[in-house]
Every structure is written in C-alpha cells, then in structure tokens.
Amino acid sequence: MTASSDEGMWLLDAPPRDYLRKQYGFELTDAWLKNAMLASVRLNSGGSGGFVSPDGLLVTNHHVAADSAQKLSKPGFDLYNDGFYAETRDKELKCPDLEINVLQKITDVTKEVNAAVKPEMKPAEAFAARRTIMGKIEQDSLKETGLRSDVVTLYNGGAYHLYQYKKYTDVRLVFSPEKAIASFGGDVDNFEFPRMNLDVAFFRAYENDKPIKTPNYFKWSETGPKENDLVFVTGHPGTTQRLETLAKLKHRRDYTLPYTLYRLRTLEAALSQFGMQSPEKARQAGTDQHSVANARKAFSGQLQGLLDPAIIEQKAKSEASLGDAAGNDAAFKNAIAQIADIQAKYREFEKPFGLLETGQAFFSPLFGIARHCVRMADELPKDPKDRLREYRPSNLDSLKFALFSPAPIYPELERAKLTASLTFLAENLGGDSEIVKLVLAGKNPASRADELVNGTKLFDPAERKKLVDGGKAAIDASKDPMILLAKAIDAEARKLRTRYENEVEEPERQAYAALADIRFKALGSSVAPDATFTLRLAFGTVKGYEVGGEKLPFHTTFGGAFDKSTQLGGKEPFDLPKRWLDGKAKLDLETPFNFISTADTIGGNSGSPVLNRDGELVGINFDRNRHGLVRNFVYTDLQARHIAVHSKSVLEALRKLYPAAPLVKELTGK
C-alpha cells in the first residue's frame, strides 16, 4: 500500500486501523470487526456472501448461486434462467453440494511451520515436512474444536495462519431473479461499467433441518451509500500476484496466460457450439459457458495488463526499490535469481502438469470423480502425514460431500467437453506422444470421448460411493472406462505433481519467504498479503470516474437498463425479463441500481457484503470494471472500481416486481 491509497485486501487480524483513522477519521473497533467476521460467509462454489438476518438468511450474487441453481434445474424447470422464490421456508430448495464456511478464529502458526522445516533439507524433504506439520496443526485443531481447520499460506510462504471455520452443508435456495436481469448485458458488459445488474441471490443455512441462528448479521440499509461515503468490503478474494517477482510475471505473460487463454477459448468455442444445438443444450451448458467466458475475460485483461510496458516498468521499479531496501544483499539477489530459474524449469513441464495433474485434458466432472475414487483407494490407507494434501483427514468430509453430490450430469454435454479437452491435449503434446496415445487408446478424441461417456457409470452417486467404500479392491476390479483412464495416467500425473512440488512449489515458497522477510523489515506490515480465498477486509470511497473526457456518475439507475435494452433492440444479452417489461410502470426508475467504489477487490469477492461505517449492508459486490482487470498485479484508483448492487435497488425490485413480501420483511422488519 502506498501512503495514501485504498490498496489492500487486509487480514482481519491485522487491519489498517491507523490509516483509516488518519485518512477517514474512522475508528475500526473490535466489535465492528468481530461482527464483520462472523457475518461473512465463504461459498465452496467460489464466492462470498453475508448473513442478513438472525435466521441464517444470506445474500450473495446470482452468479455465485448459479452453480447451485443450475444443479437444481432440469429440463422444463430452469431456475437458473427463470429465477426462483420460496414464499415459505418449507419451499426453500436444498442445494445438492453447496458448503458454506464462516470464519471463527485466526491463529498465527508461522513459527511452528517454519520450525519443522530445517534449512539443510532438500526440497522434497522440506515439502514433506511442511505438509506434515500443516496437516498435524489442522488435525489437532479439528479434534479440539470440531471446526473446519485450514493452514493458509500467506505472503507466498512468508507466513502461515490457521483458519478455523464453522461449516454448513445444508444450504437452501430462497430467492434468485431471472438471469436476464441478474446479468443484463451478459459477457458483453462483464467487467464493464456502467452496469445495471440485479446480481443477487439469497440462501438460508440449516442445521438439523432448522434454520441456523445468526446473531451476527448485517443490517440491510434501506438507503444505500451516498457519493464519497467510506465503504468496506468483506469477502474472499481468490488470487492476486502483486508480490510476485518480475521473472514470475513475465513467465505468466509469455507462457501461463497464452496457454490458459488458448485453453479457455477452446472450451468456450466447444460450449457455445454445443449450446447452439438446441435450447435444452443451451440450458445444460449455461453455467459452464458463463464461468469459462468470465475466466477468459479476466485472463485477457491480465494479459493486456502485463503486455502494457508501463505496468512492467512499475513492477520492475518496485522490485528494484525492495532490493535497495535490502542493500541488494545476497539474500535478495538469490531469491530473485532463484525464482527466475524456477520459471525456466517450470516451462519444461508446465503444460503436461496442467493437462494431466490439474486435469485440463479432461474437462468433465466425471474424470474428477474417477480420479478421486482411484486416489482415495491409494491414499486413505496411508498415514495421514504421507497423503496427498487434499486427502488430509480435516478435508475428507468436504471432499466426500462434493464427490457424492446428486447434481445431474448430462452425457451429451460431457461428450462435447471431453472431445474438446482431449483434442486440446493432443494439440499440445502431439499425436505421437506416449501420453496422448495412452489417453486416446487407439481412437481419435471424439470417438474416445464417446467411449468414455457411454461406458462410465459414474453419473450415479451410488456407484461412486460403492467404489470409495470398496477401496483398492473395488478400484482394481472396476471395468469402468473412466476409472481405467484415471488409473492409466495416475503414475505419470503423480510424477508431474512431485516434480512441481519439488522444483516449483517448495523452492518458490522458500524464495518468497526470504523476500517477505526483507519486505517486513523494510515496510513492516504495511503491505497486505496476496489474496488466498480467505477472509479479507477492503475499504474505499464511493465515487465515479472519468473515461475519455466523460464523467461517469457513481451509480446507475433502473431506467438505464430499460433505455439500453430498447437501444439495442431488446436482443440477448440485452433482453429484459417479461416481469420487468410488464412491471416497468410500477418501478421508480430513478432508483440507484449499481454503484462503484475504490475498494480493492478481485475474483472471489463476488457476493461480498459492502458495508458502511455502521457495519450496515449498503451493497453486494459483484464485479469490477475493465480498469480493475490489472488489479492482479497493481492497485490503482484512477479509474479502477469494483461494482456492487445497491441495497435500495434490491428492496425496490423485491417490493414492486416479485411476490416476495416475506423476504422484504425479514430484511427490513417491514
């Protein structure tokens, strides 16, 4: 953070109290922070949310709820596109595999973790020692508290914190608007402002078939924010790369991002071609299409950022000044050089690693399921400390919850996705590669995808459970082609993973830890760690910006959505739901719809509560503008803004257009 900027996705146990006091005259109290922590929610579908009533009601984005909405839909009952409202609690729909986490406590465990890793250890030993101690801390915590316990790596290895969460797996859908208004403008307007999106959805958390009690919740503001208001965003930013070295960023620019975009465009093409085949197929591919398009747009923005010489120069300067702070000593130079060397090594196997171990060659949940079945048979009999990290005891419940999900999987869609990704594998490794031959088993990608999808029984959760419960014997006996595929490539995939751990992950972690030390010494804790999909606090000012000489106000209105739709012929993605067209006259068209602030957010912050000084919810963050796309690497508040749904617009829509009086009453007491 520079001395006078709103940069920072702050840890909740190390917030910038002084800066807020000096800059905004705001006293961040422990009570405020505690309520923010206990009312903020992380969703395992990859977003954030917040409790907004004492009865477990939580708000997030429509696009965060999309995964569950899609899984609850079926041919002819399309609540992802058509919306949903449960007028009474008994009609709330239980999501097949949505888990939410509520952070209870943060403990610094850096010393314990570092003490277990001795300087003389080779990378493989260091990696194992670190995994062991992290697993032990988590397991001890789980035993002691019963809470979900994760040791989180911060500052790319500079610090380790234990995060303890309450976890809920009975989460029910309460309200979700039509997709046409939730993401009005679709991919075209994604990462753009002005925006007019009702990107909200409500869930309720249950335990023992009853709504949970949430005494810590955010009061819904009837008025929302004014211009120049100080606002806060609590949520779970996914990943940023601000503390990465120049060599790492150039590696991203020249290798990782081009490959990623090549992959995403391949998948997007396959999905959009599939969806065009019929309205039902479009429905099936809907959420996959959205997430791939969203990722493509985000990574495209990152690439444009890293191809901007001004940004590269800024990063080079900041690296040089860190070096100056360290007197350009050997520790600094070694760390920088080591990270550069690691990239050169990583280049040699980054694609095979991504394709086989990350599973990019097999773009289907069916493969992911098969792999877990195969690996659990090998891993679960092992001592916990020797297991692959995802099979640590403290993670097993969450993993099985997802693995045995009854969410529907559509054969034709999986065939199309597998054909595309198997083809992508062959494109990248070549038709004569041993791995490609092994995977394709004498067929071309399209025929091989047919064979796998037609032959597998893993569509059925009972079948998965049978294989997991049956352990090694069941896996050895299985003739399921997807299981056979996962088995066939497992040795090679594990080899690549070990290589990644020893040649990239562990040495990078050590080098970044050295850089973090230098930074702590030079700058104290005035720099927040990069995002890690854990709870953070950001803050900023509600204000508009200029673009091309034009001043954009800090908020849009309902009227703007109707105007834009008319201008663009009402054609998808600028069509409005019938309810909105029919109900236009009922609405106050001047109602503020979406607003922006300078607070520091990134992907994962979707659904984050936006709060005012009093800790009331004034908005629900759902996006950032195109100028904010470079936030992975640098913070700027010149034009970059995050975008939120205005709290008032939600009430106005619920009151005038939706038959949702009970929901409004729960939010406002009226």
Next chain:
Amino acid sequence: MTASSDEGMWLLDAPPRDYLRKQYGFELTDAWLKNAMLASVRLNSGGSGGFVSPDGLLVTNHHVAADSAQKLSKPGFDLYNDGFYAETRDKELKCPDLEINVLQKITDVTKEVNAAVKPEMKPAEAFAARRTIMGKIEQDSLKETGLRSDVVTLYNGGAYHLYQYKKYTDVRLVFSPEKAIASFGGDVDNFEFPRMNLDVAFFRAYENDKPIKTPNYFKWSETGPKENDLVFVTGHPGTTQRLETLAKLKHRRDYTLPYTLYRLRTLEAALSQFGMQSPEKARQAGTDQHSVANARKAFSGQLQGLLDPAIIEQKAKSEASLGDAAGNDAAFKNAIAQIADIQAKYREFEKPFGLLETGQAFFSPLFGIARHCVRMADELPKDPKDRLREYRPSNLDSLKFALFSPAPIYPELERAKLTASLTFLAENLGGDSEIVKLVLAGKNPASRADELVNGTKLFDPAERKKLVDGGKAAIDASKDPMILLAKAIDAEARKLRTRYENEVEEPERQAYAALADIRFKALGSSVAPDATFTLRLAFGTVKGYEVGGEKLPFHTTFGGAFDKSTQLGGKEPFDLPKRWLDGKAKLDLETPFNFISTADTIGGNSGSPVLNRDGELVGINFDRNRHGLVRNFVYTDLQARHIAVHSKSVLEALRKLYPAAPLVKELTGK
C-alpha cells in the same frame, strides 16, 4: 484412385474417360467437356459457380456471394441477412470487388519450367529461376492473348500447366435469399447432413455495361437427379493433402493444425464477442464470423482425422506401397527423408512466418492494404523477373481491382480484430520479443489497435490510390500509422519469406517432384493431383448412407426444414425467414431440398454446378458432411458425401415465395 472408386478431382484435360465408360457406361465427349469448362466459373471470393443462361447469368452459393452481399450492405440495408432480388436488369447491384474467371485453355508447360531449373542450382537460385520462367510464360501468354494467365503447380511440383482465363470485373448481384434459409442451422449444421439450405445466389457478368453473352451455359434441370444417378461436379477445389508424405501430415497434425485452431478460436471469440455488443455490430461482423467459424470446423475435422490412428495407418501403408513400387530406391528414400527434414526446419520459424509474412498477426484488411502499398513501391520499379510473385505483371490488374475496392471497412470491427490478432502475436512470440516490441510500439495490444485504426486513412480507396501512384516517395513521406507499421516489419517479414522459399517451398517442391515421377511410372495418370483452386471434374453417384444403423435418404425436403425449426423452438440458427413461415401453405413440402452424392469435393467447390449425363444442372454443391471432413487426406464413399441444393427446390422457392418470375423465366424459358 483405387480401381473402383469415385475418387478424384480430375484435370479437365486428363479426365478418367475409361473409368467412366467401364463403371458407368458413360462416354465423356469433348463437346461435353468443352461446355463444362466454358460454363464453369471461378470467383475470387473463393468459390465456384456456373453460367445458367446465355446472358451471363451465373449461379453460386449464398455463402460464396456473402462477401459481395456484405460489401453491398450498410446499416439499415442488410442484403446479406435479408436477401435481395433485382426484378429488372437496371436494378442489379454491381459488386465492389468481385472478379470472376472462366477457363479457356490448359497448356502443359512442365518441360519449359523444369528446363530452366538446373540440378546444380542451390535452392535460392532454383526458386528464382522457377519464378522467372513461370513469370515469363505468364507474361508472354498475357501479351499474346490478353487473357489472365497463371502457371499452376500440380502434384506439389510434379507438373506445371498454364491456365488461361477470361476475366470479368463487372459482376452484379441478381438474387440472394435470406441468410436464415440459405444457411438454416448455421454453424451447428455446417458440415452435417441431413441439411435444408437454400444456399444459392445469382450474379450476372457484364462487360461495357452490358450483360455478356454466354453461349456455353448449363441448362437448368426442372426435375433434378434421381437416386443412383451418375452426376458430375465442375468447380475449383481449394486444397487437399492426399499426396503429402506421412512426415508432412504429422507435422500438420502436431504443429500446423493446433496453431491454426488456436488462431481461429481466438479470432472467432473476438468476432462473436464483438457481434454480441449490438445488432449493427453483429451485422458488421457477419461474414467474418461465418468464414472463421467455417474454417474452424473444417480444420477441426482435419485434426480429428489425423488423430485417427486408422487414417495414419492408411497413409503409412500407401507411402510404403509407393516405396515398394520404386523398389525403395535412393530417389524415393531421399525424397521421403528430405520432406521429413524440411518439417523439422520449418517448425523453427513457422509461427513467425505465419504471423508476420502471411499477416496472421494483423487480422484486418487495413494492414493488407498497407502492406501492398508499401511493397508495390519497392517491387514495381524492379524487373518483373525479380519481383515477388504477386506483383508479376499478369497479376497486377486483379490486385489493383481488389486493392482499390470501395467496399466499406468498419473502424470498430477492425479495432476488435486487430486487438485480438496483435494479442495473439504477443501470446505466440512473448512480450520481450523484438518483433512484438516493434509491432506494439510501447503500448499494449488494445491501445496499439486503437492507435492504428484511429490514425490510418486507408479506409479511403482514394488514399490508397494516391500512395500506389506516388510510389516510393509517397510511401517514404507517409505518416499513416498502418503504413509505418507495414514498413517497420517489412525487412523481417521478407527475411522469413525468403527463408520459407529456400528452406521449405523449393526443396519440398523438388522432393515431391521426385515422388510424382515415381508415382507416374508406377501408376500412370490414374492418380489426380491434389486440389489447387483450379478447375476440376469430379463424379459420383447420388445415394444415401447409413449412420448408427439409421438409413439416411439421398435427399431432404422443404417440410424437413419447417419440422426442425419447430422442434428447436424457432431459435437462431434454426429460425426461418418470415417469407417462408408466411408462405408455407403455398409450398409443395415434399419438394426435394438438398441431396448428396459420392463425388469428390472439398472447400472451394462451394457453388459448383452439379450436372447430369446430359450436362444439365441438377444441383448446386454447397458442402460436404462430417464424414467428408477427412477428404483432405483420404477419399472414402462409405459415408462421406458432398451436399447440393436440388435444382427443383430453387425453382419451387422462386416460383412460390419470391417475386422472381423473370429469373425463373430466364432459367427455364417459362
């Protein structure tokens, strides 16, 4: 061609008369062939057609006419999508840059060409000597006859023929249906059967402002073909790779095709994102989108084919048996080894060559225009024999006709296309590459595209003409950013081209010539050369096929289109034009719409006349099915079919739905 198959895209001066006589009892007369040659037309927009009246009327596909239709459209007047009909000749619309060629004569010039190239020459000398002799033959022919004269390389270097064409540059649009019926099913049904497409359009050729006389034309059949009829296809298949060696095909599979698909998916994503922004932008991007999607689907099919072990095996066997025919002598082994070596070399610079010299980094006509202006200033003052081949005197008129086209170019579309392709350049060569830095000139791709498009004056044909007429001095003085870009990269681009000529083109040509000799000796002229976008004759049988146990009849009907549209909710691309929905009752729904035959076609054959034994036009070829996608490499008639619009369906639609009585009268005399 195997002894009993319909394989072959035959040269018109070497047709398979014996086979036709033996297999079909058909006597291919000189008169039949002559009429076929003089009534067949090549369009510079990349397709085929045929004269169908003595007054210069010609039929082709809607998708071949698309380029002209798009160029004739403007906001609010969208004849590409909405269709067009000129009821009287004075309303026929002159296309801005459509040139058609009608083949007049073929002359074998292999001996002259080969005599000029001495065995002791190095590749660069050989290449220059070959270019010189080809240019001389063409220039002499042009001087002598006034005809467009092209020396065509056949059998990848095994033979050289001089093709002399009559050329027409005043071509006017007469009729074009709505895109929704011309390409009903859009990208989804492209390369699929059953199909229901009215993929036809009519032009008329003019000279001196009068329709030309075309005594050689195809009589329009009122009945069309019956099942098991022998039919012929005359047209201009673009490229096939059937005579390529296994090493070359594997190079395509593992390098060229993956790169090409990566590129096409990138462009397709950019175009479809642009088109979604508004209906007008969708209109602007329409034809680009179609051609990129079509290429993507064709190349995807090729890749699936080459990833099919059965096809690779078939090619390996065929190469081995050619070796056996040559007694596996040194000439054979050397040629095979040389072609393999060339691929290894080509790999090192294939991408930069494609990006810079082929221009794939600059996906905009504006760059192509700038490059021609820059290069003409350098090339035209040279002795013709030393010029780059596209600037040979016999080609200059056609080149300038295209270069000075008044067709509209849309700034926002070009900005989107350039952003995508400049980004693709950086993705492939990396942000620190000198070429990328030179091209991007200190900006990121998006900003650089803005700068180029906002600054260039090349939208205006008068500006282009001024630069070309002004020669070197005008180019040196120009501050146009697109001209400056073309100049900046020209040295590097030319270097890559020279490298390609000397290390790939010329040595490959020599090696293939050696293989062609072996093949001629072993098999005589029983193998047709690979396609070269020159006139060929194919033939086949009208018949259905089986797929997944289901028998597909040899034709579809009008009724099928209505049924499918209803089934799929009438949603794009399965929507039907209002005229068709309103006029359904007037139509005989049993009218055969599209039909298939085993004749051997490929891209470039679009718009090809399909003829019966009497030389009457019974259909207009427009596509092949998915099984035909591997025809680049192998011919099969098991399921592979080309697809044509039935001649009867055109008459039925014109009579019942369109106010086109004069056109029907011109076609049928009635």
